[in-house]
Amino acid sequence: MPLDHxxxxxxxxxxxxxxxxxxxxxxxxxxxxxxxxxxxxxxxxPLFARxxxxxxxxxxxxxxxxxGTKVLCAAWGPREAAxxxxxxxxxxxxxxxxxxxxxxxxAPRPNGRREPAVRLGRLPAARLAVSALLLQxxxxxxxxxxxxxxxxxxDAGVEMYDLAVGCALCRPPRPPPHGCCxxxxxxxxxxxxxxxxxxxxxxxxxxxxxxxxxxxxDWAQALRLGLDGCHRQYPVLRQxxxxxxxxxxxxxxxx
Amino acid sequence: TVxxxxxxxxxxxxxxRPDGRELGEFRTTTVNIGSITTADGSALVKxxxxxxxxxxxxxxxxxxADSANKxxxxxxxxxxxxxxxxxxxxxxxxxxxAASQFIADVIENSQMIVKEDLCIANGKxxxxxxxxxxxxxxxxxxxxASVFALLAALKNVQLPLVTINEETGLSEVNxxxxxxxLIRKHPVATSFAVFDxxxxxxxxxxxxxxxxxxxxxIVTDEEGRLCSVHKPGGSPLTGxxxxxxxxxxxTRHKEVKKLIDKVIKSITxx
Amino acid sequence: MAAVMAVESGQSRLRPxxxxxxxxxxxxxxxxxxxxxxxxxxxxxxxxxxxKISKELPDRxxxxxxxxxxxxxxxxxxxxxxxxxxxxxxxxxxxALHPRTAITLVLQVLSDASLLSCCLNAACxxxxxxGLPLAALFCGxxxxxxxxxxxxxxxxxxxxxxARAILTFAIGSSERxxxxxxxxxxxxxxxxxQCLAAAQGAADTIFQFYRDSVRRRYCKS
Numbered sequence: 001m002p003l004d005h006x007x008x009x010x011x012x013x014x015x016x017x018x019x020x021x022x023x024x025x026x027x028x029x030x031x032x033x034x035x036x037x038x039x040x041x042x043x044x045x046p047l048f049a050r051x052x053x054x055x056x057x058x059x060x061x062x063x064x065x066x067x068g069t070k071v072l073c074a075a076w077g078p079r080e081a082a083x084x085x086x087x088x089x090x091x092x093x094x095x096x097x098x099x100x101x102x103x104x105x106x107a108p109r110p111n112g113r114r115e116p117a118v119r120l121g122r123l124p125a126a127r128l129a130v131s132a133l134l135l136q137x138x139x140x141x142x143x144x145x146x147x148x149x150x151x152x153x154x155d156a157g158v159e160m161y162d163l164a165v166g167c168a169l170c171r172p173p174r175p176p177p178h179g180c181c182x183x184x185x186x187x188x189x190x191x192x193x194x195x196x197x198x199x200x201x202x203x204x205x206x207x208x209x210x211x212x213x214x215x216x217x218d219w220a221q222a223l224r225l226g227l228d229g230c231h232r233q234y235p236v237l238r239q240x241x242x243x244x245x246x247x248x249x250x251x252x253x254x255x
Numbered sequence: 256t257v258x259x260x261x262x263x264x265x266x267x268x269x270x271x272r273p274d275g276r277e278l279g280e281f282r283t284t285t286v287n288i289g290s291i292t293t294a295d296g297s298a299l300v301k302x303x304x305x306x307x308x309x310x311x312x313x314x315x316x317x318x319x320a321d322s323a324n325k326x327x328x329x330x331x332x333x334x335x336x337x338x339x340x341x342x343x344x345x346x347x348x349x350x351x352x353a354a355s356q357f358i359a360d361v362i363e364n365s366q367m368i369v370k371e372d373l374c375i376a377n378g379k380x381x382x383x384x385x386x387x388x389x390x391x392x393x394x395x396x397x398x399x400a401s402v403f404a405l406l407a408a409l410k411n412v413q414l415p416l417v418t419i420n421e422e423t424g425l426s427e428v429n430x431x432x433x434x435x436x437l438i439r440k441h442p443v444a445t446s447f448a449v450f451d452x453x454x455x456x457x458x459x460x461x462x463x464x465x466x467x468x469x470x471x472x473i474v475t476d477e478e479g480r481l482c483s484v485h486k487p488g489g490s491p492l493t494g495x496x497x498x499x500x501x502x503x504x505x506t507r508h509k510e511v512k513k514l515i516d517k518v519i520k521s522i523t524x525x
Numbered sequence: 526m527a528a529v530m531a532v533e534s535g536q537s538r539l540r541p542x543x544x545x546x547x548x549x550x551x552x553x554x555x556x557x558x559x560x561x562x563x564x565x566x567x568x569x570x571x572x573x574x575x576x577k578i579s580k581e582l583p584d585r586x587x588x589x590x591x592x593x594x595x596x597x598x599x600x601x602x603x604x605x606x607x608x609x610x611x612x613x614x615x616x617x618x619x620x621a622l623h624p625r626t627a628i629t630l631v632l633q634v635l636s637d638a639s640l641l642s643c644c645l646n647a648a649c650x651x652x653x654x655x656g657l658p659l660a661a662l663f664c665g666x667x668x669x670x671x672x673x674x675x676x677x678x679x680x681x682x683x684x685x686x687x688a689r690a691i692l693t694f695a696i697g698s699s700e701r702x703x704x705x706x707x708x709x710x711x712x713x714x715x716x717x718x719q720c721l722a723a724a725q726g727a728a729d730t731i732f733q734f735y736r737d738s739v740r741r742r743y744c745k746s
Contacts, residue, residue: 004346005598005600005601006346006347006352006598006604007331007346007347007352007355007601008329008330008331008355008356008359008601009329010316010327010383010385011316011319011327011370011383012309013316013317014314014315014316015314015315015316015428016312016315017313017314017414017415017417017428018428018430020417020425020426020427020428021415021427021428021429025498046321053392054337054338054392055304055390055392055394056304056338056339056392056393056394057337057340057392057463058521067292068292070291070338073337074336074337074389075340078338088577092336092344093295094335094337094344095314096308096310096387096389097293097310097320097331097385097387098293098294098297098311098312098385098387099291099292099293099310100293100381129336131335131336131337131344132337133335133337133389133391135291135308136291136293136294138292138293138294159265163465188528204281222315265744300664304553319598349604349607349608350608352604352605353604353605355601355605355679356601356602356604356605357605359601363709364690364708364709364711365711366711373539403679413572424702451616451661468616469612469616471706476711479714480711480712480713480714481708481711481712481713481714481717482708482711483707483708484692484701484706484707484708484717485706485708486704486705486707487609487612487613487707487709488609488611488612488613488614488615488695488704488705489612489615489616489705490616490617491661491697491699491700491702491703491704492702492703493700493702493703494703494718494721494722494725497703497706497717498718499723501714501717521557
C-alpha cells in the first residue's frame, strides 16, 4: 500500500492482539456463542431506528440491530446536477476504522455502490446524495444501511414509492435450513444473501446473493424468510419516521 | 437571514447570541463512553448539535528503530461527507488534516499518554493506539469536541495483558485480564471565534465560524498549564485578549473534568 | 539584492538573517529568506490572476498557499501549516480589492529545520515584493523556553530539541497584535506572556529589516 500522505501514519505493520491469543480467544468466543446461541434462527435482532437526528443533513437516520450493528445515514437532495439526464442517486457507504474486530484498512473501504433501493424519475437533471457510515459491524451491515438510507431519504422529504427495508440472511454451517436475518456473522462468512423490499407495494427491489450455491428450494425458502423479516421490520421504521416528523412539528410550533 | 452578519451584530450588541446563549457560554455538552463494543475504547461527544465519535483500536507492532522504548499513538480526524454538505467524500481534506495534526500536537504537548508507557518489551513489542475521530454532525467547534472525545475514549481503553514467553520469545496475550491505560494529563480544549476583530465568543457554531474573522483554541491541563495556544491566523489579537481566552479556558477545564469524572464513575460498577 | 543584518533585542539575540528579493524571475513576487547562514525558504507569489471557477470567491481574492518540504511529498504537517500561513496572509491582504481572482503563494523549504517563522517572514516579503495591497505587515518569531525557564529567541535546531516548549507567533505591524500563534510543548500562562512580549520586542527589528531590504531593492535600479 502506498504511503498515505493525507493521514498520520503509524508503523508499517501492526497486528491485532487477538492474533497472539488465538487459543484464549477461541475459548472466549465459544462462551459468547453459548450465551447468544439460543436465538431462534428465524428471529430478528431487536431493531432500533431513529430519524432526523443530524442537524446539518436534510434527512438522516440511525439504525441499530440488537446492540451489534450501528449505521448512521445522511441524505441530501434534490440538487441540480452538472450533467443533464434523468435524476440520479449517489450512494456512499463507509466503514469506520474501528467498526470491525480487526481494524480495517486505514482508508475506510467503500463497500460497493448500493443499488438505489428507491428512486424516482420525477426529478430530471437532479442529484440526490446518500452517505452512510458504519460505526459498528455486528453482521448484516448492508441490510441495516439499506433501511437507514431509505429512512434518511424519506426524512429528507424526497418523494418515494415506498420505504425500502433491508434484510440479510446467512446459512448456518449445518446444511439443512436457512438461518435467517441479521444473525451476527462476524466469525462466519458474510451473509451470503441480502434482500431489499418495498413492503407497501410488495415488490423486491434488490437481491444480492453469494457464497456457495445451493439447491433452488433453499433459495426460495431463504427469500421467503427474508421477505418475512422485512415485513416485520417495516412498522418499526415507519414509526420512527412518524416520530421524527412529530418532533419537528413540535419544535416548529412554538416559534 | 438575508444579512447574517448584521443579524449577528444586533444580538452581540446585547451580549447574547441568536441561540440564546451568552457570549461566554458553552452549548450543552454530553458524553457517552464505551458505546462501540468493537473498539478497545470509544466515546461519543455532543456539543450542542456537533457530534464527534472517537474509537480507539489497540494493535501490536515493533517499536521504531530510533525510539526502541516507545509505542505509537496515531490520531486521525475524519470529516466524512455525512457530517456536513460542504465536505466531499474521498481522502481527508485540508480541514481534516489540520485537525489531525492539531490533535497529534495536543497529545505530544500535554503528554497525556507517555509513549514509553505503551512499550511492552524494549525494542521488540509495543502498543499502537489508532485513535480515529469521526465527526458525525458538524455544527462548529470541531476541535473542542474532538479533544474531549479523544480524552474520554482513551479513559475508556482497556488493554489486554501481554507477556513475553521467556523460553520461546513469543508474546502471549491474555484477553481476560485487562488493564486501563495510564492517562497522565487531562487536556481540554476551548475555542473562541473572533467577531469584527474585537468580540470573543466561546464555542462557535458552524454559522458563527463562517461569519467570524478568526478563531483561537486554547488547550489547558488540570494544573492550568497551556498545552496549546492555537491561533491559525485571522484577526489580530492583543496579549490581553489572549489572556482573557486563557482564563475562560481554565474555568472550562474544570467543568469538563467534572463531567468526565462523573461519567467514568457512572460506568464503573463499583 | 541581498541584505544582511544582525539584531539584538532585550532578552536574547535573533540570529543574523538576510533576504534576497527578486531571485526568481517568473513569479510576480519572490523572496528568499535566510536565517543563520543557509538559505531556509524560497517563496514565489503568483497573482492576482483569473481564478478557476470552482475556486473563485465573489467578494475577495482566493488565496492559496503551497508548502513544499525539502524532500518527499507534502504530508499532514505541511497541510496544517499551509492552513496557518494562508489564514495569516488572508488577515493582511486586502483581498476585497481583487474579487474573483486567485493568488498563489508557493513556499519551498530549503533547509532541514524548517522553521515556521521563516516561512512566515518569507511569505510576507513575497507579498511585499509582489506589490499587493496589504493592511499591515506581519513577521514570524520563534521563542524557545529553555529548561531553566529563560526565553530564547530564534533557537537553532539543537536548542529547539533541548527546549521545554517552543512558541511561534506572527506579529502584526499595527499595534504589534498577535496574528497567529502555535505552541509545541507545555508552558505556564506567565511563560507564554513572557515569550509573547519577547516576540513583540523582536518584531520591531524585523519590520525595520523589511523596510531596509525593500529600500535597497529599489535603490539599485
